[in-house]
Amino acid sequence: MKGSFSEAKVFQVKPEKIEEFKSLASQMAESQEKREGCLGIRYMKRFYVFDDINEKPRKLTRIVKCIKYYSYWEFDSIESYAKATSWFFETYNQVFRLLIMPFDINCGESLF
Numbered sequence: 001m002k003g004s005f006s007e008a009k010v011f012q013v014k015p016e017k018i019e020e021f022k023s024l025a026s027q028m029a030e031s032q033e034k035r036e037g038c039l040g041i042r043y044m045k046r047f048y049v050f051d052d053i054n055e056k057p058r059k060l061t062r063i064v065k066c067i068k069y070y071s072y073w074e075f076d077s078i079e080s081y082a083k084a085t086s087w088f089f090e091t092y093n094q095v096f097r098l099l100i101m102p103f104d105i106n107c108g109e110s111l112f
Helices: 015-032 078-091 093-098
Strands: 005-013 038-045 067-075 104-109
Touching: 005 015, 005 078, 005 093, 015 038, 015 067, 015 078, 015 093, 067 078, 078 093
Parallel strands: none
Antiparallel strands: 005 067, 005 104, 038 067
8 A cells, every 4th residue: 555654573583482472473463453554464484495596485494593473564654653663562562572682673654
């Protein structure tokens, strides 16, 4: 949607906290979707990696130091996004104890 505002987060989850994170992510997504101005929320687990762009992606088979999860959250405006982000940090600060480091946040205006 042109004119929308989006955020992508990268979560680096501790291997021993995977089940706890998956449960919390389900709760977070359900609540995030209800925020005013939310156009959508998605979570993804990184299962595959490209070794060769001419081949299909290879499934990851072992954990090196963390499991990466990503979220994509889209809003009708930057104002709605700002309110929802404040709410998220107040409501779900317990997510930080499941991560090897604070999550990365990338946000900006959606192109199309």
